[in-house]
Amino acid sequence: MLTTKWVTKKGNVQRKLGNLFYVSVLGGLLISSTAVKAETDAEHLKNLENKLDAMQNELTQMTSGMAHHSTSGAGLPLHGFMDVGFASNSQATPSNPKGFYVGALSLYLAPNFGDNIKALVEPNFEVTPEGTVATDLERLQIGYTFSDTSTVWAGRIHTPYGYWNTGFHHGAQMQTSVMRPRFLDFEDKGGILPAHMVGLWSAGKFKASTGKVTYDVYAGNGPKVAMTDPTSAPSPTNLGTLDINLAGDNNHQAMLGFNVGYEFTGQLDGLRIAGHGLKGDVDDNASAQLNKTELSMIGGSVIYLANDWEVLSEYYGFDDNDKSGSTGSHKSWASYAQIGKSLNDWTPYIRFERTVLSQKDNYFAMQASGQSYARQSLGLRYNLNQNAALKVELLNSNFMAEVGRTAVSYRSVYTQYAIGF
Amino acid sequence: MKATILRLISTATFALLASQNAVAGDLVVIANSGTNLSAGEVRDVFLGEKQFAGSTKLIPVDNAAQQENFLSKTMQMNSVKYSGIWTKKAFRDGLSAPAMKSSDAEVIQFVKSTPGAVGYIGSSASGVNIVK
Missing domain, CATH: 1.20.5 (Single alpha-helices involved in coiled-coils or other helix-helix interfaces)
Known part of the structure; x- marks a missing residue:
């Protein structure tokens, strides 16, 4: 218990x-x-x-690592330009046809590989005057940016003379007008200078007093004049076009050039004044009669892009030396001025261009596009939005009677529908 | 309970202040804490003219919520001109236009976590460098 x-x-x-x-x-x-x-x-x-x-x-x-490929973090964007249009003129020629036309489709990629290494790749598709589609590796350049004041590129580039060639090139939607100034057009479309080059290009910009100094210095393969029939001597019926020697320089003479400018700020913001020059030996590829010319160009540009005004002007002076004969040096020049004023989405513009090209200079005498001419253009552009534009342009062209060339005059009208993306 | 009340009051006060800043149209340029920039350099950064701060690659980002205000006040241009400049820059120099963020919060988050990042927002933020 x-x-x-x-x-x-x-x-x-x-x-x-x-x-x-x-x-x-x-x-x-x-x-x-x-x-x-x-x-x-x-x-x-x-x-x-x-x-x-x-x-x-x-x-x-x-x-x-991925972010370096694109700072936007949205992959590698594909950009490009394309245009279509309609043309009519008072004197149709095989190189100046009437009717609807397809312009160019130019695509470009700009990948970055880390903070300093970048590339620009631009395949281009365009319809030739003969109606075939030509494919071109328009640009293939790899660059290294050392600082804000220095980037060096290697590869195939747009030759950095003047303003138009690097500023617009195949970007029809970016340029106000339908047509480029003829003498600055591509090598096979009336241009008298190598619009492309294979070589090295150093570019940069640095502050100086009230503005900025810009510079481009380049060296690369000089062009040759590729004759229509290389087995025959150059003649009025056997002319050629500039070939940029993509695979290597045929005469082992480098082409050298520069473009140095000053960009104003403050009251003159939008104004850029620059000087440019280009030097190099140019041969033709005619087996019967080889011509060698030392191309020597110097000139400048004045650009004003502000207050809804667009003023573009470039001058190219030539003093070429005959190195295969004894005709000495020959002076020529080419220039254009274009003025446009934006009124909301409308931009009327006018352009004057003129070339005086010595036919004693083998460099011009051998080129199909080496004939002196004067052209006036009057146009109107309408921006449908930031990426699309409609344009209409009237041209009055007069090609001069020169040794081996006959005078040609005609009027044309071009319309263009261009987009950029 | 007190803490909850305090949080509610502080949140409401912050929201009110933020709202007042937005109404006042304030704009603050911010950079990653490891990136030093002066106000005078901001325009060049957003035009691709200044790509480096020392050895650091700058990565500007746009802010859809504040872009109009930023472009008119800091860049002295409209979106059409800004877009046109970048189209030419990208084509000629191979540069990429600033990525677009949709809000202040997104910009702050990106700038905080990305070395060299520069953005703009409607009110001040902590953990970043205030450029302007």
């Missing part, structure tokens, strides 16, 4: 101790829970925020 009573008493004590334990544990848990809750209120969000920041940083580091 005693035992039983003791046992009972002992059981009561155990139960009380057990209850006390459970109460303690529960209390402890509650206190702990309260503490945790207090921490949650005060610090938990902060801790989570810190963890999120840390994860974000890790993610950034992990993806930094």
Whole structure:
């Protein structure tokens, strides 16, 4: 009985101790829970925020390699230009046809490989005057940016003379007019200078007093004049076009050039004045009579892009030396001026261009596009939006009668629908 | 309970202040904490004329919520001209136009976590360098 009573008493004590334990544990848990809750209120969000920041940083580091390919983080964007149109003229020739035409589709990619290395790739598709589709690797250049003041490119580039050639080139939607100035057109479309070059190009810009000095210096393969029939001597019926010697320089004489400008700021913001020059030996590929000319060009440009005005003007002076004969040096020049004024989405514009090209200079005499001419253009552009434009342009062209060339005059009208993306 | 009330009050106050800043049309240019820029350099950064701060490659980002304000106040141009300049830059120099973020929060998040990043927002932020 005693035992039983003791046992009972002992059981009561155990139960009380057990209850006390459970109460303690529960209390402890509650206190702990309260503490945790207090921490949650005060610090938990902060801790989570810190963890999120840390994860974000890790993610950034992990993806930094990808980010270098595109700072937008949206992959490698594909850009390009395309245009179509209609042309009519008072004197149709095989190189100046009437009717609807397909212009060019020019695509370009500009991938970055890290902070300093970048590339520009531009395949171009265009319809030739003969109606076939020509494919061209318009640009293939790889660059290294040392700083804001210096980037060096290697490969096939747009030759950086003047303003138009690098500023617009195949970007019909970017240029106000339908046509380029004829003498600055592409090598096979009336141009008298190598619009492309294979070689090295250094470019940059640095601050100077109230503005910025810009520079381009380049060296590469000089062009040759590719004759229609290389087996015959150059003649009025056997002329050629400039070939940029993509695979290597045929005469191992580098072409050198520069373009140095000054961009104003403040009251004259939008004004750029520049001087440019180009020098190199140019041969033809006629087996019967090889001509070698030292091409020597110097000139300048004045550009004003502000207050809804667009004023473009470029001058090219030539003093070419006959190195295969004894005719000495010959002076020529080419120039244009274009003025446009934007009135909301409408831009009327006018352009005058003129060339006086010596036919004693083999460089011009051998080129099909080496005939002196004068042209006036009057046009109107309408921006459908930031990426699309409609244009109409009237041209009056007069080609001069020169040795081996007959005078030609005609009027033309061009319409163009151009987009950029 | 007190903490909750305090949080509510501070949140409401912050929202009110932020709202007042947005109404006032304030604009703050921010850069990653490791990137130092002066206010006079901002225009060049957003035109691709200044690509480096020391050895750090700059990565400007646009903010759709503030772009009109930024372009008119800081760049002195409209979006058509800005877009046109970048089209020419991309074509001639192979540069990429600034990526577009949709809000202040996105810009702050990107600038905080990306070395060399520069953006603009409608009110001040912590954890970044305030350029302007």
